[in-house]
Amino acid sequence: MLEQIAQTADFLRSRVIGEMPKLAIILGTGLGPIVDYIEEKQVIPYSEIPNFPISTVEGHAGCLIFGEMGGKRVMAMQGRFHYYEGYDMKQVTFPVRVMRALGVETLFVSNAAGGMNKDFKVGDVMIITDHINLFPENPLRGKNYKELGDRFPAMTEAYSHEYVKLANKIAEEKGLRLVHGVYVGTTGPTFETPAEYEYFRVIGGDAVGMSTVPEVIVANHAGMKVFGISVITDLGGKDITYVPTHEEVQEAAVTAQPTTVAIISEMVARVEL
Numbered sequence: 001m002l003e004q005i006a007q008t009a010d011f012l013r014s015r016v017i018g019e020m021p022k023l024a025i026i027l028g029t030g031l032g033p034i035v036d037y038i039e040e041k042q043v044i045p046y047s048e049i050p051n052f053p054i055s056t057v058e059g060h061a062g063c064l065i066f067g068e069m070g071g072k073r074v075m076a077m078q079g080r081f082h083y084y085e086g087y088d089m090k091q092v093t094f095p096v097r098v099m100r101a102l103g104v105e106t107l108f109v110s111n112a113a114g115g116m117n118k119d120f121k122v123g124d125v126m127i128i129t130d131h132i133n134l135f136p137e138n139p140l141r142g143k144n145y146k147e148l149g150d151r152f153p154a155m156t157e158a159y160s161h162e163y164v165k166l167a168n169k170i171a172e173e174k175g176l177r178l179v180h181g182v183y184v185g186t187t188g189p190t191f192e193t194p195a196e197y198e199y200f201r202v203i204g205g206d207a208v209g210m211s212t213v214p215e216v217i218v219a220n221h222a223g224m225k226v227f228g229i230s231v232i233t234d235l236g237g238k239d240i241t242y243v244p245t246h247e248e249v250q251e252a253a254v255t256a257q258p259t260t261v262a263i264i265s266e267m268v269a270r271v272e273l
Contacts, residue, residue: 028111070269089139092114128228149221164228181206185213197236
């Protein structure tokens with residue numbers, strides 16, 4: 001794996017014009033258009049990058065973007081890889097390993113999620129304060145490479161408290177509605193049953209999705225600071241039996257774009273790297 005990481009990082013260094021960024025963004029379902037706010041873009045399709053998987057999900061463009069945002073150099077994944085696509089955890093999180101090898105110190109993650117918190121509304125933007133990992137496999141399972149991180153990394157502050165406070169400050173300044181909560185990560189690809197939504201709520205979850213947790217674990221293992229947001233694209237529970245289509249989830253994510261763009265772009269501008 002170390003050789004593959006090095007090979008991919010060397011390829012990107014040879015292709016990318018300009019300095020390597022210290023901040024990276026992973027854009028989830030329906031959130032890919034945020035790259036329109038990245039200036040002086042250089043776009044590299046995943047299909048051209050050695051050792052990179054290929055995103056197979058509608059709404060995930062499958063490109064790595066380098067450019068300028070908020071006065072900083074950034075890289076963005078326009079589309080991610082999911083366990084439910086058949087990739088193993090090492091493949092799902094491989095891009096995060098490459099980011100760290102390139103010098104990335106801060107990772108922003110985003111996703112579309114179903115909400116079970118009774119105070120949430122469709123279209124809300126939730127700041128992730130913590131997560132519950134219900135994936136059947138941990139991405140750190142197997143041989144540990146000291147070059148990548150400690151054998152038993154702490155997850156006490158998986159999502160930076162400093163960044164959460166900054167997001168709250170930005171939202172207050174701009175008069176934006178933000179909610180906060182715990183993200184539950186599951187395998188998918190099925191949407192959750194009403195009983196499952198209730199179970200996730202009882203164990204402490206506020207929103208549920210099929211991504212993000214593996215990437216955040218690996219980012220913490222690598223010593224990166226993480227900020228995460230979920231767009232609440234549907235609601236579930238014992239009183240809600242309607243299940244949205246993937247297209248409706250995408251549409252809800254697009255509706256929330258003004259808030260997500262405002263928060264992410266201002267966060268990028270203000271974080272100290």
